Amino acid sequence: xxxxxxxxxxxxxGGMVLGALLKHKTIRxxxxxxxxxxxxxxxxxxxxxxxxxxxxxxxxxxxFHRTKCDTVVHAALHSQPKRDAEYTHELQSIGTMYLLxxxxxxxVRKLIVSSTTDVYGAYPDNPNFLSEAHPLRGRRLGAxxxxxxxxxxxxxxxxxxxxxxxxxxxxxxxxLGPQIRNYKTHLLKHPIIATVLGFDPLxxxxxxxxxxxxFVIAILQDHPGAYNIVGxxxxxxSRALAFMRKTQLPIPGTLLELTLxxxxxxxxxxxxxxxxxxxxxxxxxxxxxxxxxxxxxxEHTLEETLQGYRGVAHA
Amino acid sequence: MRKPSAASxxxxxxxxxxxxxxxxxxxxxxxxxYQQYWRxxxxxxxxxxxxxxxxxxxxxxxxxxxxxxxxxxxxHEEHPAHRQSRFLVEDLVQYLPFVGTFINRVGGVRGCQENxxxxxxxxxxxxxxxxxxxxxxxxxxxxxxxxxFGRGGIIRLALDAKVPIIPCAVIGAEEIHPILWxxxxxxxxxxxxYIPITPTFPWxxxxxxxxxxxxxxxxxxxxxxxxxxxxxxxxxxxxxxxxEQLRDTVQTLVNQGLAERRKLIATGKIQGAGWKRSSSARxxxxxxxxxx
Numbered sequence: 325x326x327x328x329x330x331x332x333x334x335x336x337x338g339g340m341v342l343g344a345l346l347k348h349k350t351i352r353x354x355x356x357x358x359x360x361x362x363x364x365x366x367x368x369x370x371x372x373x374x375x376x377x378x379x380x381x382x383x384x385x386x387x388f389h390r391t392k393c394d395t396v397v398h399a400a401l402h403s404q405p406k407r408d409a410e411y412t413h414e415l416q417s418i419g420t421m422y423l424l425x426x427x428x429x430x431x432v433r434k435l436i437v438s439s440t441t442d443v444y445g446a447y448p449d450n451p452n453f454l455s456e457a458h459p460l461r462g463r464r465l466g467a468x469x470x471x472x473x474x475x476x477x478x479x480x481x482x483x484x485x486x487x488x489x490x491x492x493x494x495x496x497x498x499x500l501g502p503q504i505r506n507y508k509t510h511l512l513k514h515p516i517i518a519t520v521l522g523f524d525p526l527x528x529x530x531x532x533x534x535x536x537x538x539f540v541i542a543i544l545q546d547h548p549g550a551y552n553i554v555g556x557x558x559x560x561x562s563r564a565l566a567f568m569r570k571t572q573l574p575i576p577g578t579l580l581e582l583t584l585x586x587x588x589x590x591x592x593x594x595x596x597x598x599x600x601x602x603x604x605x606x607x608x609x610x611x612x613x614x615x616x617x618x619x620x621x622x623e624h625t626l627e628e629t630l631q632g633y634r635g636v637a638h639a
Numbered sequence: 640m641r642k643p644s645a646a647s648x649x650x651x652x653x654x655x656x657x658x659x660x661x662x663x664x665x666x667x668x669x670x671x672x673y674q675q676y677w678r679x680x681x682x683x684x685x686x687x688x689x690x691x692x693x694x695x696x697x698x699x700x701x702x703x704x705x706x707x708x709x710x711x712x713x714x715h716e717e718h719p720a721h722r723q724s725r726f727l728v729e730d731l732v733q734y735l736p737f738v739g740t741f742i743n744r745v746g747g748v749r750g751c752q753e754n755x756x757x758x759x760x761x762x763x764x765x766x767x768x769x770x771x772x773x774x775x776x777x778x779x780x781x782x783x784x785x786x787x788f789g790r791g792g793i794i795r796l797a798l799d800a801k802v803p804i805i806p807c808a809v810i811g812a813e814e815i816h817p818i819l820w821x822x823x824x825x826x827x828x829x830x831x832x833y834i835p836i837t838p839t840f841p842w843x844x845x846x847x848x849x850x851x852x853x854x855x856x857x858x859x860x861x862x863x864x865x866x867x868x869x870x871x872x873x874x875x876x877x878x879x880x881x882x883e884q885l886r887d888t889v890q891t892l893v894n895q896g897l898a899e900r901r902k903l904i905a906t907g908k909i910q911g912a913g914w915k916r917s918s919s920a921r922x923x924x925x926x927x928x929x930x931x
Contacts, residue, residue, distance in 0.1 A: 448733035451753035452655050522736025526656055558654045566645040577736075605733070626649060 327393045328543055329354040329432075331375065331423065332400030333361045336504055337438045337535070341397055342368075344536040345543065354391055356384075357400070375400050375419030376411070384426035395434040395543055398423055401475065404507040405468035405596045407588075416471040417478075424482045427489070434490040436542045437479050441497040441552055443472050446607035452526070452558075453610035456495075456550040466598035476550075483548070492542045493550040494535075497609055500633040501532030507594040509633060517565055521574040523604040524562045530555040531624035531632060538620050551618045552609035557626040561603065567627070568634045577604065655725070655754070656743035665745060672705070673712045676852050677811055681717045682899060683859035689720040692759040692802045693862065695766040696793060696885060698785055698893055699774030701812035702835045704728070704747075705850060710766050710807060711746070713857045724764035727755060729772055734830055752796055759800040766807075769793050769886075772832050779817035783810075783893050788886040791878040794865070801869060803862040804885065808892035810900050811855030816840070854904060858896040860888060 328345060332338035333355035345353050346365045353368050355361050360370040369391075373383055387393070400419055406412045420437075427435055444454045445461035460476055462469035476493065483491035498508055511517065530553055538553045565572050575583075581600050587593035614620040624632070652658045673679050687693065697710060707726040714722045727750035733739045748754050750767065758765050768774060769788040777786065797804050821833035840847030863885070873881070 448739070449730045449749070449751075451751050452748065453753065453757060455753070520736075522740065524740045526652075526654075557650065559649055560652050560656065563645070563649050563652065567649050569645070627646070630649075 325350055325352055326395065327352045327354065327391050328395040328397065329356055329388070329391070329393045330397045330399060331356045331373075331419075332398070332438075333357045333370075334359055335399055335401070336403055336499075336506065336532075337401075337539075338397070338399035340503075340532065340536045341399060341539045341543075344540050348540075348544075351543075352391075354387070354393065356387075375422060376414040380419065381422035381425040381429075384423060385429045388426060388430035388432050393430070393432055395436070396423070396427060396432050397436045397438070397539065397543065399438040401438055401472070402468070404594060405466065407591060409467045412468065413471055417474045420475045420478055424478060428482070428486065432489070434492070434543075434546070435479070435482075436492045436494065436539065437475065438539075439472060439476055439493050439495045439550075441495045441554065441607060441609040442469055442602070443476055443495065444607055444609065445469070446525070446601040446605040448605045450606055450608075452606065453608060453612075454552070455610045456552060456613055465601055466596055468596060469598070490546045490548045492547050494538055494542060494553050495550060495609065496535045496538070496553040497528045497530050497555070499532050499535055500529050500629050502632055504532050504633075507596075507599070510594050512568065512570070512633065514570075516571045516573050518573050518575050518580055519561065519565070520577045520580055520600060520603045523577070524560045525602070525604060525606045526558045526608050527561050527564060527602075527606075528554050528558050528608050529564070529626065529629045530622060531629040534620075534622045534624055537623070538614070538618075541618065541620060545619075547618050549613075549617070551614040551620070552611050553614055553620060554609050554611040555622045555624065555626060555629055556611075558608050559626060564626075564630060567630055652744070655746075655748045655758070657725070657746040658744040661744045662746065669708050669712060670716075672850075673709055673716070676850075677709065677815075677855040679709055679713060679811070679855040679857055680899075680903060681713045681857050681859075682896070684713070684717045686805055686859045686861055687714060687718055687722065687764070688803075688862070689718075689722075690762070692762050692800065693764055693805050694755075694759065694793065694797050694800075694802055695724070695764060695805045695807050695859075696889060697766060697768055697807035697809055698783075698889055699768035699770045699812075700777055700782065700809070701850070702775060702816035702818055702837070703848075703850070704768075704775065705815065706809040706812040707747070707766060707768070709812075709855060710809065710857060714764060722764055724766055725758050726766040727768070731772070731830070731832065752792060752799075755796050756800050759796075759802050767793060769882075776818065776821060776833055776835065777813070778821070779813070779819060782813035782817075783897060785886050785890050785893070788882050791875065791882050793885070794878050794881045795872075797865055798868055798872060803864045805862045806860035806885065806889045806892050808858045808860075808889060808896040809855070810857070810893065810896040811853045814853035815850035817851075854900055856896045856900045856903070858892050858899070860892045863888070 330338050333342045334357045355370045356373050358374050401416050443460045443462040445465050460473045463473040585597040711724050714724045728747040770786040773786040816837045818835040820836040826834045
């Protein structure tokens with residue numbers, strides 16, 4: 325019987341992967357988070373652990389030994405920037421470091437890490453399709469992405485130093501679907517959406533169910549390396565918003581940035597000012613490697629992905 | 640034209656940002672420029688293959704990238720297969736609001752190896768201007784002399800994607816905005832590499848941005864296949880030599896094009912371009928221009 329541990333089961337990705345994995349009765353799942361998941365199942369065990377505590381790595385090492393864990397899915401990473409940048413840094417950067425200590429000291433064979441295509445950063449000099457080999461330039465776009473890139477770099481160093489272990493990094497693009505809630509879906513909730521005057525970048529989306537499926541593939545099969553998990557189509561932002569029946573309000577970039585910075589610091593807005601880059605410049609990832617080497621293809625069309633979200637917004 | 644619904648508009652733009660409906664809307668203006676204003680004459684169109692990818696390498700001039708648009712029209716209107724093409728644009732275009740988006744929607748793609756390779760793999764004709772900003776911003780006194788042809792990226796791309804290079808020369812773009820001097824002040828503030836000072840700009844304000852009606856000739860040369868370099872990537876020195884040879888080829892083509900234009904103007908015979916032109920009788924009776 326395989327034992328798979330998932331960190332961050334109270335977060336969206338962790339919870340989704342938990343739900344998908346519990347259907348496989350031959351796998352014992354260990355949920356690691358500060359609080360227990362709401363799901364109960366025969367093959368589910370919960371272990372409380374705070375990845376930011378000083379003993380996290382020792383606790384995890386003992387846990388992996390005790391349960392003979394062979395795979396770890398690391399999803400204890402925030403899906404949106406928090407105002408407490410220090411805590412986010414502790415959880416994402418330091419928490420990952422402790423987890424990697426524990427894995428290195430145990431017999432865990434596989435590590436799967438949840439990342440995002442935002443780590444490439446949105447820049448005017450991006451190629452139209454960013455391959456996994458492209459340098460991760462997101463670190464210049466605020467503390468949140470800086471932590472994400474740091475996680476990627478730690479994992480890359482770990483993978484290079486531990487070639488006997490299978491390390492997979494999954495980078496989904498913007499996820500939409502009936503259940504997901506983060507700052508991007510929050511932005512899309514309003515009927516009037518601010519865009520940057522004069523800019524209309526190409527964007528891409530992926531359905532949450534496809535992302536869950538990608539994680540299951542990574543757990544059940546061995547695919548070392550990084551993979552972009554994206555939907556099939558690329559569309560200008562304006563067209564996607566028009567399809568979702570949103571009214572667009574183009575605002576000059578400088579004014580929008582000032583407004584968003586003010587709202588962010590006054591804690592009236594979930595979106596950080598650095599997100600404006602993603603409303604101006606492209607950050608579209610190439611899904612060819614995932615299709616060829618990983619066997620992943622999105623099963624939802626662009627319309628289904630956009631409607632899956634829109635449907636809930638109108639409910 | 641009926642406005643497309645949001646549902647059909649969702650997929651109208653291709654994966655590099657080109658919007659065929661917008662292209663259709665702006666095509667009449669460019670067609671008028673092609674046929675009536677610049678009276679573009681095309682030579683050597685048979686050198687462009689009927690099918691398959693190729694890299695069209697051309698000289699660059701004119702302060703604004705009309706030459707790209709005219710090459711696109713030449714390929715579409717004059718070639719028996721009415722080939723579509725894409726053109727690569729400088730990075731700086733993507734920084735500009737409105738202009739950047741517009742150029743993407745009419746088919747311009749940011750010039751980098753990844754994008755070019757992907758387009759070529761899809762079987763597209765890709766037009767590239769190795770001189771870049773140096774070429775388009777050439778002073779009038781340096782006209783028709785090619786600037787440095789990049790850093791070898793073109794040759795590497797052709798070898799990597801296994802496509803032929805078709806040299807191309809555009810005659811006529813140098814005279815549409817003769818740049819007398821390049822002003823550096825204010826340019827950086829606007830995000831531009833320079834502000835061109837021409838006989839009409841900035842003295843006549845926005846009107847000074849209207850191009851002058853020179854006579855254009857576009858020549859396509861023999862395709863270069865680089866067969867013997869495809870099996871093993873040559874070293875940087877060889878790549879530079881090949882780049883210089885390519886530049887010489889395009890320069891020769893430019894000189895041939897200039898001679899052709901002089902001949903056309905001297906004899907007063909501006910031939911019809913293959914479609915029926917209602918004003919062809921009018922243009923043939925026009926006073927021949929005296930070449931400088």
